[in-house]
Amino acid sequence: MQVEITPSGIQGEIYAPASKSSMQRACAAALVRKGTSVVLNPGHSNDDLAALRVIQAMGALVQQKGDDILVINSNGIAAAADEVNCGESGLGIRMFSPLIALNTKNIRINGEGSLTTRPMDFFDDTLPKLGVTIQSNNGKLPLNIKGPLQPKNIAIDGSLSSQFLTGLLMAYAAADATDVTIVVHNLKSKPYIDLTLKVMSDFGLKVPENKNYEAFYFGKDSVAIEETAETLEYTVEGDWSGGAFLLVAGAIAGPIRIKGLDVFSTQADKAILQALMDCGCVISVQSDVIEIGPGKLKAFQFDANDCPDLFPPLVALASYCEGTTVIEGVERLTHKESNRALTLQDEFGKMGIVIELQDNLMIVKGGTGVQGAAVHSRHDHRIAMACAVAALRAEGNTHIGEAQAINKSYPDFYTHLQKLGATVSINNKSAVHE
Numbered sequence: 001m002q003v004e005i006t007p008s009g010i011q012g013e014i015y016a017p018a019s020k021s022s023m024q025r026a027c028a029a030a031l032v033r034k035g036t037s038v039v040l041n042p043g044h045s046n047d048d049l050a051a052l053r054v055i056q057a058m059g060a061l062v063q064q065k066g067d068d069i070l071v072i073n074s075n076g077i078a079a080a081a082d083e084v085n086c087g088e089s090g091l092g093i094r095m096f097s098p099l100i101a102l103n104t105k106n107i108r109i110n111g112e113g114s115l116t117t118r119p120m121d122f123f124d125d126t127l128p129k130l131g132v133t134i135q136s137n138n139g140k141l142p143l144n145i146k147g148p149l150q151p152k153n154i155a156i157d158g159s160l161s162s163q164f165l166t167g168l169l170m171a172y173a174a175a176d177a178t179d180v181t182i183v184v185h186n187l188k189s190k191p192y193i194d195l196t197l198k199v200m201s202d203f204g205l206k207v208p209e210n211k212n213y214e215a216f217y218f219g220k221d222s223v224a225i226e227e228t229a230e231t232l233e234y235t236v237e238g239d240w241s242g243g244a245f246l247l248v249a250g251a252i253a254g255p256i257r258i259k260g261l262d263v264f265s266t267q268a269d270k271a272i273l274q275a276l277m278d279c280g281c282v283i284s285v286q287s288d289v290i291e292i293g294p295g296k297l298k299a300f301q302f303d304a305n306d307c308p309d310l311f312p313p314l315v316a317l318a319s320y321c322e323g324t325t326v327i328e329g330v331e332r333l334t335h336k337e338s339n340r341a342l343t344l345q346d347e348f349g350k351m352g353i354v355i356e357l358q359d360n361l362m363i364v365k366g367g368t369g370v371q372g373a374a375v376h377s378r379h380d381h382r383i384a385m386a387c388a389v390a391a392l393r394a395e396g397n398t399h400i401g402e403a404q405a406i407n408k409s410y411p412d413f414y415t416h417l418q419k420l421g422a423t424v425s426i427n428n429k430s431a432v433h434e
């Protein structure tokens, strides 16, 4: 699918999409909890749909009640299949694998697209220490595992991704870990762990004590997961990661009003607000709406080590900011859907924006004029969205190749831009839901 963006001003009001980080965690927690969980505002991105398929393969019953309600019934983890596909979701595979490892039977865990080349060797090192037999494809997919995982004191490395820790925390809670500590060295993306602990608490699971993100202690009291007749309701949060593209679009080509973003959320990408405040756009943050429009945009400095998904929208923003913007955290980008520092450099280079990479720093030379160009998503949803947003005030039209990559996190992205008045033409629209 190809998308063409004609430079356009945008205006009006839009709701941010559902957060896939919140939705996938809710699916995992609803699987662990024994009883009925009602999920409101469920997401429908490819990663969300993959999470729903995984929990069904693990024995949960999922029923759709209208567009906005999912009912999940679970009796706890009991594999109904011996093969599970996590789609293209890094969080999916890293969070669900330890949960799947609670089964006693052999299960093959697989994925698709960029997930097949992302590192999973964490599991080769860690799962055997917890009593799980694992065979991977040299640290990549597929994984063949045989549990059951037994929670034990363990030390892990958190520098590559927080997602492995999210999986262990969920699995330890599911297995009623008692008087057990997970020690974590050099944890990155810390706010994502806050979100994990928040969802665990919202679903009534046993929540460990967070000792300054260096150790997570499951206390002495046993909190075995009992079947409950009480229905639990969880509302999936609006997505600050997808919302960041809307906010930047507003700062470049607005004014617009964005609803559905909770300013009290633990989501890492809420940090976009700091960059927006620093760059000089016109922004008003209220509890139920954010109003945002262009101002005299100037370069800013930003530490994205703990919120790596903000790089793409920040680069789109920095392209329009006069001067040199410096963003820290490049090392966090190597193993995403693409090697994102390089793909941002390449694709924004086609649009006339110079990006330099110096160790952990990304340096964006902004305010030099953005040129419409033929760019490519590089199979990465956030690259497609960053280019689309940058195209809104470019000189000339922009064509985005393999634009359907957005389906991984934000399938309504182009239609939301259209709703805000942008001229976005979509060729081969049927590919939107490929």
Ligand SMILES: O=C(O)C1=C[C@@H](OP(=O)(O)O)[C@@H](O)[C@H](O)C1
Residues within 6 Å of the ligand: 020, 021, 022, 091, 160, 161, 162, 163, 166, 188, 189, 192, 308, 309, 332
């Ligand atoms: O837990 C999550 O929902 C996520 C954690 C982050 O990954 P890392 O912990 O690997 O940085 C982020 O990049 C990813 O998009 C979603």
Ligand SMILES: C=C(OP(=O)(O)O)C(=O)O
Residues within 6 Å of the ligand: 088, 089, 090, 091, 092, 309, 336, 337, 382, 409
């Ligand atoms: C890297 C991402 O997701 P995941 O790691 O869950 O695939 C992302 O959404 O940008």
